[in-house]
Amino acid sequence: MLSLAALLPLGAPALPLDEAGKYVAGAYVVFLVLIVVYVAIMAAKLQRIERELRELAGFAENRAKGEGAAPQRDEVSA
Amino acid sequence: MTPSRTAFAAILAKDLRSELRTLQSLPAMALFSVTTFVIFRFGLDRTQLSGSLAAGVLWATLLFAAVLGINRLFVAEREEGGFDAIRLAPIDRSVLFAAKAAALLIYLLALELVAVPIFSFFFLDSAAGLVPLLAVLVLADLGLAATGTLISSMAVNSRARDLLVPLVLLPLVVPLMIAATGATDPLLAVGGPGYDRFGTWLMVLGLYDLIFSLVGYAVFDFLLED
Amino acid sequence: MYGKGLRPLSIATVAMVALSLSLVFFYAPLDADQGFIQKIFYLHVPLAITALVGFIVGGVFAIAHLRTGNRKWDAYSYVSIHMSVIFGVAVLVTGAIWAKASWGHWWVWDEPTLVSFLIVFLMYATYYPFRYAIEDPERQARYASVFAITAGAFVPLNFMAVRMAQSLVHPRTFGTANGGLPGEMMLVFLCCLTAIALLWVTLVKFELTAKSASGQVKRLRRALDAPTPGAASRIAPEVS
Numbered sequence: 001m002l003s004l005a006a007l008l009p010l011g012a013p014a015l016p017l018d019e020a021g022k023y024v025a026g027a028y029v030v031f032l033v034l035i036v037v038y039v040a041i042m043a044a045k046l047q048r049i050e051r052e053l054r055e056l057a058g059f060a061e062n063r064a065k066g067e068g069a070a071p072q073r074d075e076v077s078a
Numbered sequence: 079m080t081p082s083r084t085a086f087a088a089i090l091a092k093d094l095r096s097e098l099r100t101l102q103s104l105p106a107m108a109l110f111s112v113t114t115f116v117i118f119r120f121g122l123d124r125t126q127l128s129g130s131l132a133a134g135v136l137w138a139t140l141l142f143a144a145v146l147g148i149n150r151l152f153v154a155e156r157e158e159g160g161f162d163a164i165r166l167a168p169i170d171r172s173v174l175f176a177a178k179a180a181a182l183l184i185y186l187l188a189l190e191l192v193a194v195p196i197f198s199f200f201f202l203d204s205a206a207g208l209v210p211l212l213a214v215l216v217l218a219d220l221g222l223a224a225t226g227t228l229i230s231s232m233a234v235n236s237r238a239r240d241l242l243v244p245l246v247l248l249p250l251v252v253p254l255m256i257a258a259t260g261a262t263d264p265l266l267a268v269g270g271p272g273y274d275r276f277g278t279w280l281m282v283l284g285l286y287d288l289i290f291s292l293v294g295y296a297v298f299d300f301l302l303e304d
Numbered sequence: 305m306y307g308k309g310l311r312p313l314s315i316a317t318v319a320m321v322a323l324s325l326s327l328v329f330f331y332a333p334l335d336a337d338q339g340f341i342q343k344i345f346y347l348h349v350p351l352a353i354t355a356l357v358g359f360i361v362g363g364v365f366a367i368a369h370l371r372t373g374n375r376k377w378d379a380y381s382y383v384s385i386h387m388s389v390i391f392g393v394a395v396l397v398t399g400a401i402w403a404k405a406s407w408g409h410w411w412v413w414d415e416p417t418l419v420s421f422l423i424v425f426l427m428y429a430t431y432y433p434f435r436y437a438i439e440d441p442e443r444q445a446r447y448a449s450v451f452a453i454t455a456g457a458f459v460p461l462n463f464m465a466v467r468m469a470q471s472l473v474h475p476r477t478f479g480t481a482n483g484g485l486p487g488e489m490m491l492v493f494l495c496c497l498t499a500i501a502l503l504w505v506t507l508v509k510f511e512l513t514a515k516s517a518s519g520q521v522k523r524l525r526r527a528l529d530a531p532t533p534g535a536a537s538r539i540a541p542e543v544s
Contacts, residue, residue, distance in 0.1 A: 020340035023405035027344045027398040031351075034394050038507065045514050052521045052533075059530045228454065232447050236437035246434055246451070249427035250458055253465035260469060275468075282465055293457050297450045300370050 085169045089177035094184065096154060103150050104188055107143040111193040114139045115200050127201040133262035136197055137255055140190065141222075141248075147185050148226035149243050151178060152234040165302055175227055175298035179291070183223040190215050207265035210276070214265070217283035218258040221290060225250050228294040231301055257282040306513040306543070310506070317506045320499035324492070332492040341405045346492060348398040350500035351391050352421055356459060358388030358504055359428060363456025366449035378445040379541045381452050383511045385431055387504060392425040420466040427455050427462075435539040445541060512543060519544035 097103060118135045119125065127135055155161050155174075164174045194215070198205050225247060233242035261279035264272035328346045335342035362384035369377035399418045400410045413419055434451055438444040485493060519542050525532060 020405065023401050024340055024343045027347055027401045030397050030401070031347055031394055034390065035503075038390070042510065042514060045518070049514070049517050049521055052525075056521065056524055056528060056530055060528055063528070225454075228450075232434075232450065233437075235443065236434075236447075237439065238437050242434065242437050246430045249423055249430065250454070252423050253458070253461045256465040256469045278468070282468065286461060286465075289457050289461060290454070293454055297370070297453060300446050301450060303446065 081169045082173050085164075085167065085173045086177045086180075089164075089174060090180050093154075093178065093181040097181075097185070103147045104185060107147050107185070107189045108192045110146055111139050111143045111189065112196055114142065115193075115197060119200065125201070126203065128203065128266055128268045130259070130263045132201060132266040133259040135201070136194070136262065136266075137218075137259050139197075140186075140193065141251065141255065143189060143193070144186055144222055144226065145244050145247065147182065147189070148230045148247065149233075149240055151182055151227065151230040156234050161302060170299075171302045172295045172298045174302070175231070175294055178231070179223045179227040179294070182226055183219050186219040186222060187216070190219070202266060203268070204270070207262075207267075207271040210271060210273070211262060211265055213280060214258055214261045214283070217280060217287060218254055220287040221254045221283060222251060224287060224290040224294045225254075228290070228298070231298070254283065254286050257286065306509060306516040310509050310513060313502070313506050313509060317499065317502040320495065320502050324496040324499040327492045327495055331488065333486070333488055335489075338406065341402065344398060344402045344405070346496045347500075348395060348402060349493070350497040351398065352395045352417070353497060354500045354504045355388040355391040355395055356421075356424070357501075358384050358391065358508075359424065359459055360456050362388065363452045366452035366456075369445065369449045370453075375442075375445055375541065376543060378449060379512065379515060379543045381449060382435075382541050383508050383515070385428055385452060387508050387511065389425070389428050389431070391500075391504060392421070392428070395421055396425060414470070416467045416470050417463070420463045423462055423466065424459055427458060431455070432539060439538075441541075444539075515540070515543040518542070 115135070118139070122131070122135070124131070152160075160174075164171055194208065194211070195205075198208060226243075229243055229247045229250070233239040233246070236242055257279045261276055261283070264274040264276070324346070328343055332343070332346070334340065362381045365377050365381035365384060369375070369381060396418075399415075399421070403412050403415070403418070404410045431448070431451060435444055435448050438447050522532075522542070523544055
């Protein structure tokens with residue numbers, strides 16, 4: 001288990017590493033977990049945006065190919 | 079009379095007349111209150127109440143009965159096109175808010191006229207605390223009328239409107255309930271009415287009424303836009 | 305452009321959070337009464353203050369929305385309230401942990417600020433079902449703004465009423481961190497407050513940027529006449 005003493009350099013106030021430490025650690029862990037959960041949710045959103053953009057880019061390229069074929073031939077002949 | 083005042087009087091009169099004719103909300107609210115008192119008698123296993131317990135039972139019951147009435151407040155407007163009528167009329171639309179809040183206030187006072195004596199009859203030793211209680215009732219009803227009208231007008235245009243009113247209204251009236259029970263508790267004490275912080279609680283109620291009447295009046299216009 | 309400035313903002317946030325954590329555990333003196341448990345307050349109180357200010361900010365954005373009719377203010381209002389609700393969860397959980405550590409119970413009704421916060425949280429928790437219940441997007445935005453303004457007015461009233469309800473028999477055993485704090489503790493507290501506030505702003509901006517990106521994708525989709533996949537979210541306003 002992460003020992004809070006490991007975070008202390010010399011010269012810090014003496015920590016009573018009894019029950020109190022667990023509660024304080026618990027509170028900060030909750031905070032951390034909430035942030036990480038939020039990051040995970042945003043990551044999922046970002047993935048979805050990337051997927052949709054990829055799909056749209058493919059769609060646009062296909063359409064450009066489809067239209068580009070006909071006019072190009074006309075330009076060449078004119 | 080200015081057009082706003084005429085409209086106010088007209089809407090209020092129509093509402094009261096409609097209620098008197100059909101008697102939809104008021105008897106239900108009163109009956110609900112009495113039944114709830116009986117439920118509390120058995121739920122708490124008490125035949126006499128005083129102090130904070132009495133205040134709590136009374137105000138909780140009044141609040142839930144009020145929600146019944148608030149749920150139905152704008153139903154007529156929704157079904158008969160009252161919202162459209164007020165939109166077309168060349169008056170300040172907040173008049174509808176004021177008129178409906180006034181109607182709701184009257185219903186609440188009428189409810190209390192029935193429910194509070196019955197409460198006293200069921201549970202209280204003496205009715206001495208009831209006279210000063212009137213001041214608390216009136217001020218609390220004003221706040222309840224303002225917030226109830228506001229929430230009801232939003233809920234009526236939504237899905238699950240019966241759920242929305244209790245859901246949103248109850249947290250909103252917590253400060254009102256705190257002040258009302260705070261003032262009522264010493265009034266219903268065993269030894270006779272006490273006035274511990276009575277003035278302070280009445281001021282809190284007044285502040286609540288003022289703030290939410292103003293908020294309701296100010297934003298109501300935006301609720302009616304189509 | 306919502307993403308602009310997001311990088312410097314997040315760097316500042318990281319720096320402040322790192323500084324604050326260091327100060328809390330390496331610099332702040334130990335409290336005489338509460339001991340090590342008091343360190344929770346460097347996290348709990350800034351979260352609470354930020355959440356409450358966030359709710360008020362949501363109300364201010366709502367006023368802007370009603371006055372200008374520009375839907376972007378509704379999105380700002382929604383995200384502000386949403387973020388404050390999330391921070392509110394953190395407040396209640398850290399508050400419960402503190403209560404358990406101090407009093408032995410996970411919840412105490414004696415601490416008026418915590419109780420007030422619970423009621424405010426419950427109020428704003430109804431924001432989501434409220435939005436969900438109104439189908440027309442334009443009306444939903446307007447009603448949500450009304451809700452945000454009403455709830456914003458409610459917050460100070462609620463704190464006042466709950467504080468007054470405290471029986472005089474139970475005096476408040478823990479003043480807010482601002483009451484009589486020695487200089488070093490005050491410094492640490494202010495750093496933590498700044499860090500949490502910056503975090504709130506960064507996350508709100510982050511959320512708005514993500515929404516904006518989604519909005520641009522939709523816009524692109526419309527411009528290309530590409531088929532749309534499933535329905536959009538019913539309650540979260542869009543940003544474009």
